[in-house]
Amino acid sequence: xxxxxxxxxxxxxxxxxxxxxxxxxxxxxxxxxxxxxxxxxxxxxxxxxxxxxxxxxxxxxxxxxxxxxxxxxxxxxxxxxxxxxxxxxxxxxxxxxxxxxxxxxxxxxxxxxxxxxxxxxxxxxxxxxxxxxxxxxxxxxxxxx
Amino acid sequence: xxxxxxxxxxxxxxxxxxxxxxxxxxxxxxxxxxxxxxxxxxxxxxxxxxxxxxxxxxxxxxxxxxxxxxxxxxxxxxxxxxxxxxxxxxxxxxxxxxxxxxxxxxxxxxxxxxxxxxxxxxxxxxxxxxxxxxxxxxxxxxxxxxxxxxxxxxxxxxxxxxxxxxxxxxxxxxxxxxxxxxxxxxxxxxxxxxxxxxxxxxxxxxxxxxxxxxxxxxxxxxxxxxxxxxxxxxxxxxxxxxxxxxxxxxxxxxxxxxxxxxxxxxxxxxxxxxxxxxxxxxxxxxxxxxxxxxxxxxxxxxxxxxxxxxxxxxxxxxxxxxxxxxxxxxxxxxxxxxxxxxxxxxxxxxxxxxxxxxxxx
Numbered sequence: 001x002x003x004x005x006x007x008x009x010x011x012x013x014x015x016x017x018x019x020x021x022x023x024x025x026x027x028x029x030x031x032x033x034x035x036x037x038x039x040x041x042x043x044x045x046x047x048x049x050x051x052x053x054x055x056x057x058x059x060x061x062x063x064x065x066x067x068x069x070x071x072x073x074x075x076x077x078x079x080x081x082x083x084x085x086x087x088x089x090x091x092x093x094x095x096x097x098x099x100x101x102x103x104x105x106x107x108x109x110x111x112x113x114x115x116x117x118x119x120x121x122x123x124x125x126x127x128x129x130x131x132x133x134x135x136x137x138x139x140x141x142x143x144x145x
Numbered sequence: 146x147x148x149x150x151x152x153x154x155x156x157x158x159x160x161x162x163x164x165x166x167x168x169x170x171x172x173x174x175x176x177x178x179x180x181x182x183x184x185x186x187x188x189x190x191x192x193x194x195x196x197x198x199x200x201x202x203x204x205x206x207x208x209x210x211x212x213x214x215x216x217x218x219x220x221x222x223x224x225x226x227x228x229x230x231x232x233x234x235x236x237x238x239x240x241x242x243x244x245x246x247x248x249x250x251x252x253x254x255x256x257x258x259x260x261x262x263x264x265x266x267x268x269x270x271x272x273x274x275x276x277x278x279x280x281x282x283x284x285x286x287x288x289x290x291x292x293x294x295x296x297x298x299x300x301x302x303x304x305x306x307x308x309x310x311x312x313x314x315x316x317x318x319x320x321x322x323x324x325x326x327x328x329x330x331x332x333x334x335x336x337x338x339x340x341x342x343x344x345x346x347x348x349x350x351x352x353x354x355x356x357x358x359x360x361x362x363x364x365x366x367x368x369x370x371x372x373x374x375x376x377x378x379x380x381x382x383x384x385x386x387x388x389x390x391x392x393x394x395x396x397x398x399x400x401x402x403x404x405x406x407x408x409x410x411x412x413x414x415x416x417x418x419x420x421x422x423x424x425x426x427x428x429x430x431x432x433x434x435x436x437x438x439x440x441x442x443x444x445x446x447x448x449x450x451x452x453x454x455x456x457x458x459x460x461x462x463x464x465x466x467x468x469x470x471x472x473x474x475x476x477x478x479x480x481x482x483x484x485x486x487x488x489x490x491x492x493x494x495x496x497x498x499x500x501x502x503x504x505x506x
Contacts, residue, residue, distance in 0.1 A: 038288040059200035
């Protein structure tokens with residue numbers, strides 16, 4: 001049996017009295033994410049040619065692409081951030097931002113009928129560059145998730 | 146004397162995951178324990194039938210959050226063996242380095258949980274503070290803290306520059322020095338020695354009889370380590386299995402503590418031996434669909450894991466099966482729990498390092 005007077009935690013405890021805390025005051029002090037961290041998928045509607053490769057390769061089936069209707073949509077709550085769509089995109093329309101977007105975790109239909117985490121872009125064929133329409137009504141009618 | 150049945154779990158302060166043990170007690174002594182698993186079965190193995198084999202790697206990674214890197218690696222190694230793919234040298238070394246970093250992460254996590262279970266909450270926080278540095282390394286190098294998604298069939302997706310590798314090594318060696326002070330607490334504190342020493346003793350013969358794997362077997366004096374078979378570039382590393390002979394709960398703690406130092410040394414050797422330079426090939430693209438079947442063995446932080454993959458020449462595999470180390474260690478846990486005091490049950494269960502998500506998939 002070891003000597004009962006040995007108290008190996010004491011030096012550490014004394015140092016803790018004078019050292020800075022190891023934690024951050026989280027909501028007020030946020031550590032920036034590292035370069036190359038995988039956060040949220042970002043989409044550039046102008047360069048996309050609707051090849052549907054990202055939709056076919058997505059392991060989580062989070063991406064829906066419709067070539068006829070010129071619609072590109074992603075469910076951020078289904079996306080697993082594996083980076084595969086970014087790797088396969090030939091037109092470099094997809095990028096992975098290092099910041100994670102705050103997502104709605106409650107299943108609630110918003111005032112415009114949007115679904116939580118659903119993001120959709122629509123490109124008119126006559127217009128070359130349409131600004132991104134975010135959180136538009138879902139294709140098949142808005143429904144609570 | 147009247148017998149009592151005390152359900153242990155599925156919700157219990159020492160269990161991070163649901164496991165049920167029906168303890169049959171006579172007074173405070175445990176006579177028998179009946180385990181029940183199946184609370185978090187997700188049917189991930191069944192998913193091979195509808196997920197393409199190239200995408201299944203992401204599913205396999207999600208079997209467990211702590212061993213996610215090695216699950217992904219095991220799946221990719223299995224497919225590479227079936228498809229006869231030789232992965233680039235640097236990719237193999239990077240895999241080895243990440244695997245060892247994830248071992249350090251897992252052991253630190255477990256030491257923290259163990260400290261919390263025997264009442265040392267402060268020690269738990271120190272272990273997890275150190276683990277946070279490892280998670281930062283993972284986020285910097287792979288892009289994810291827990292789910293790394295760097296393994297692809299045929300190689301890895303990301304490279305680490307040589308300066309980055311050198312910086313990681315310095316950081317890990319610094320962490321090793323910090324950890325020595327914490328390890329000192331585990332090794333010398335009289336109340337820890339009293340709580341864990343001589344509790345749950347598994348003799349070498351018993352450990353062989355119930356087929357223990359990993360640190361559990363090594364704490365009972367069996368020098369078994371799947372890394373010694375030399376696959377995945379481990380043959381180029383000087384490696385001695387960490388063996389303790391006491392076989393009690395304290396020995397299992399000590400084995401895991403020494404393995405952290407060993408992993409840091411393996412990473413140092415790997416960084417020395419790997420080919421240097423920028424822009425080296427990291428991936429061999431797989432061609433066609435796999436055909437054949439294979440068993441792959443890896444040494445996970447918890448012990449030997451076994452993957453069985455059967456492919457039939459289509460995009461979907463026919464069968465995928467993972468026999469995880471916790472599953473192999475459950476018989477030993479039942480053996481240890483029988484005859485012990487009720488108050489020792491949490492420590493005994495925790496020292497097998499149960500990972501129920503892995504076991505149930």
